[in-house]
Amino acid sequence: MFLTRHRQSPQARSRGSRPRTTPLGVAALIVLSGALAATPTIAADLSGSSTRVEASSTTPLVAPAAISTGSARLLASNCFQCHGTYGSGGFERIAGESATELYSELKEFAASTGTDNIMAAHAAGYTDAQLRAIAAYLATVGK
């Protein structure tokens, strides 16, 4: 009758810091992600010297026709309020990332129930199949 959800218990893992945090070269990579963004994002410069990293001339995001209908597009559009239309920026650009990477990030968030993190709260609300569909869809945006 009701939704059947088979959720894994939170993985026994310390989440004091995120595993893929990259302390080196963050400034450069932030600048890079700003330059890639197709809509204006709240881009940043770690040095604090320049006030804004402008999105330069970029290829606008266009979703591929092949999967432009169906539930995956609509599911993924839940991300756009925080990550920009088609995942183009906001908190972080997610468009065009590899599906594997996106999926594993989402799973990590979904499993981190104890953390005080809004993305963990969001990810935990989706089934595994939905997270896979979202990752697969976002991976193809702009490709």
Add this chain to the structure above:
Amino acid sequence: MLRRDFLGMVAVGALGAVTLPAWLHLAEPEPAHAESLVPVPTDSSLKGKRVVVVGGGMAGTAAAKYLRLWGGTGLAVTLIEQTPSYTSNIMSNMVLVGERTLSSLDYTYNTLKSWYGVTVVQGRVAAVDPAARRVTLANGSVYSGDALVLAPGLEFGALPGHYDVALTPHAWQAGPQTAQLAAQLAAIPSGSDVVITVPKAPYRCPPGPYERACVVADWLKANRPSSRLYLLDANPSILVEQANFTDAFAGRNASGYTVTYRHDVVISDLDSTAKTVTYTYRDDSGASHAVTAQRAGVLNPIPPMQAPAILRNAGLCATNSANGMQYAPVQPLTFESSLPTSATNAAPKYPGVHIIGDSSAVPAEWYPGYPGVATVGIPGVPKAGHIGNQEGKTAASAIVRRLRGDTTLAAETDLVLNSACYTPITRGNATSPGTATWLSAVYEYDAATKKMYATQGQPRAAASATTRNFSEMLVWFTTVMSDTFA
């Protein structure tokens, strides 16, 4: 995947630091750069089809934009909006306490027109004919479409006694009333109190009244230290984020303000001229107390609210048993009116008529077994802007698929709606952040019951009010507004 790591690092660094990273100063609404927006795909397959959207708020504007993005250049989309530009309710409490200007909450329809090719008509819809999918404007002009999307938000009702909104603005629809209430607060005599009243749920933005109480009490603490804030809630308890608001009201917040919170409030007379309220309330032991003509320096009644008359008069609404107000029942997969043809015919009476945003009533429940389901919280999809935007996308997707003759649509049941609210707990701005919390809920469609369910463990709230949440709030606000208007 670096932004999130970056946010985390900055937050850790900012805790002990006096100066803030430069990017925190940037989280203000930015004009969109047209050349970098997503283009409407050149696709004439829906040529000759037209969708009419009524109301250019959070839900209707998102619907119009995504109808074009997903329907392509062939689909004609007309948005009818009564005001020349939109004033965001979200963040409007910060205008009341002088942390933002009203004009910083102003959003135009320029990008919608020039980039997305939506025809924007400025006018007020006076009547809706759902059977003909036709609307008539106050000036007599008529628009009809292959689908009608109705997103006119809410209409505000009255309160018992001598209530006059012109004297005691609710400011629950941001705009002139927000400026009026801000001016009243700025002029409040030292030592006189602020009284805010909260209507029975469902109302717009579940954490909103508690948020307003927090930031105004914070302002009073700094500017009128001998004044108190009373929050008179018609509901039996704080409805959302109980832990965070209970903490804040009790003085466990960054500035040490307190709020006198009263629940189960029944108002018998609200006098806008005398600025008094006569009411009963229950204390935590359940005992009832009567208060006669409590006097306020600033009285801010938030009245009950329901779908506007254009929807009620069209026969699209039903009465909500919890608060006696009317909203338009919809079926969640498409947001089409769910009113049946007749008592014996369950087929939709008004196919192709979609109601989104605060006007609609989405059938919803908490996930079974959610702790406190019976006692706490509002069953149902909240009336809020973040999820209203998603309702716009949901209707847009369904309309485009139907107009394209997508035969897989009928079998589609994989729908999720996400809600997110950030709540300032202490005042602040982009340069000097205050503290904030957040509230998130994910709802999933259940095909068996045809309802949305808050999924397991939802809703979830921030553990506490932090400056990091405050800074994230500004990024979120900028982004949700740009996903809607740019």
